[in-house]
Amino acid sequence: MILEKIKEANDVKQLSLSECEQLAQEIRDFLIRSLSETGGHLASNLGVVELTIALHRFLHFPEDKLVWDVGHQAYTHKILTGRKEQFATLRKTGGLSGFPKRKESDCDAFDTGHSSTSISAGLGLVQARDLKGEDYQVVSVIGDGALTGGMAYEALNNAAELKKNFIIILNDNEMSITRNVGGMSSYLDHIRTAAPYTELKMGVTNALKKIPKVGDGMVDALHKTKSSIKQLVIPGMLFENMGLTYLGPVDGHDMRQLGKVLQEAKRKQGPVLIHVLTEKGRGYEPAMRHPARFHGAAPYEIETGLPKSNGNPSYTDIFSTVMRKFGDREPDVVAVSAAMVPGTGLKRFGNMFPDRLFDVGIAEEHAVTFAAGLALGGLRPVVAIYSSFLQRAIDQILHDVCMQNLPVVFAVDRAGLVGSDGETHHGCFDLSYLSMMPNMTVMAPKNKWELSDMMKFAIRQNGPVAIRYPRGEAYTELEEYRAPIEMGKAEVLEKGKEIAILAVGNMVRTAVQVTENLRKKGYEPTLVNMRFVKPLDTELLDIIKEDHSLIVTMEENVKSGGFGEQVMTYYGSRMHGPAVRIVAIEDRFVPHGSVEDLMRQQQMDSDSVTERVLQWQTKVKTK
Ligand SMILES: Cc1ncc(C[n+]2csc(CCOP(=O)(O)OP(=O)(O)O)c2C)c(N)n1
Ligand SMILES: CC(=O)[C@@H](O)[C@H](O)COP(=O)(O)O
């Protein structure tokens, strides 16, 4: 086994090209086997095995800097830099991260998880290198999906002025999570389909160059013409016209070609874009047939590719059903997704009402302002974006939606701790950043029925509404509590005395267990499902303070600026308020792992909260 010989960074340089080809096969086999147990981003990783090996033959680690975009495709890079043995722990508590992490290895140049950052970060490294007079190579690898994100264009625009070498690899597999969308995607498609012809024509330019004295001039003249013939002769003209050197397209599974083009790119001054064509899921039949399903796969049976277990309906499934019903009954409702149609549950809506679903690419900022336009045009847009990706669009929500008080519904999926994707993906800031915005209504359902009721409530409002709900299985208890949703009104689930627990969304589930535990200890706690974080139900807060000495707030959000702090501020502004204690995520980034483990680490599981409440109550009593 060649793979056994790869113990640390740069070992791959000892191998011949044919050994590298065998290594690629062994890495594929290893990934397919290993991820069948752990789950992970299989399809993207299978697509870049040869590209990564070629880059490792070209670069020297850790001196040279390889910046991955999104970072979900860095598994081969991890294997080649001595982390193969940790793959059994991939994305598990305390285990190997699914993304590049500088603290995991000095061969990881830049931490990522969110899309379209690699060109900016790479360019920053290049400028720093040159200002400090250092000498190393910088390569950024960006996918065609990530190239739909606005930051990538801001960075290309900026990079075009660079005078020193900077290699950008465009890994084009025609896929984002689903089939890639938009004008750039069509442009790349055009280059791809013209490739055999352009190869022929590149032969012509090479031949022209060889003509002594006049050859180079003739090629230059060809570059300067405005004719459409030139578009066929010189692929990547759009990049060339911007000021980048375009090389390619190159077969991303041919390491000999990749090696050659990398050497050529190294000789260029200024930014060079190498257009590499790869196949998502390559080498594993089920992933090639269903690249979207194997983008981020749960553990699967290797033979069939089927998932090892099928979970119960998730909040996303409930959202999906409600949207399908809206499709039938609410003709003005339209949906907006930023390249996450399956993940956010909009696939069914899109299949049934294709004209009413807008997949705008990995472009959260644009998605939100675009929705503002849709709302102004008389439609009822529902923007479904994961909580952590919606962070990208904070200003657009504030400036374009809230300031004009437009009726846009934000379906904020993956709110709270998401588990295996870790710190880049936890949705634990939205309550803070959404609550600070004037005109915004912020809601969180306690169970699956409430999500449905909240959606129906939200599309009837005349201003922006955000509904946040977590990843995974929807809570199906408390079905009997289904009082109509009223603006800013909480729902009292149990009326007690002394201790009141005010829980938001998913934390109601934990709060139910906490109240049971407290009852066993002789207390009669009040339990409230807040429903709204904004506006706060201050009427209820005023009533509760009369016969409760301890108020405990529970939310799956950071403490800073979250629900608990808002309750504390409200009581703090009143005389003789009760003691308020907050159960929330502390002021640090939460790593990857199982949600259960992470909640325990945060002391937010039911046993830890019970213990904390009992301690707080003892202190309050002895005051
Ligand atoms: C800001 C942001 N929005 C959405 C995502 C979710 N996401 C992760 S990978 C991906 C598709 C990336 O496509 P591409 O860059 O072509 O990589 P491929 O998977 O095809 O290798 C998306 C939409 C993200 N990580 N970051
Ligand atoms: C890399 C990335 O950002 C996505 O693929 C993400 O991992 C999807 O997460 P879900 O599995 O929660 O849809």
Ligand SMILES: [Mg+2]
């Ligand atoms: Mg892609």
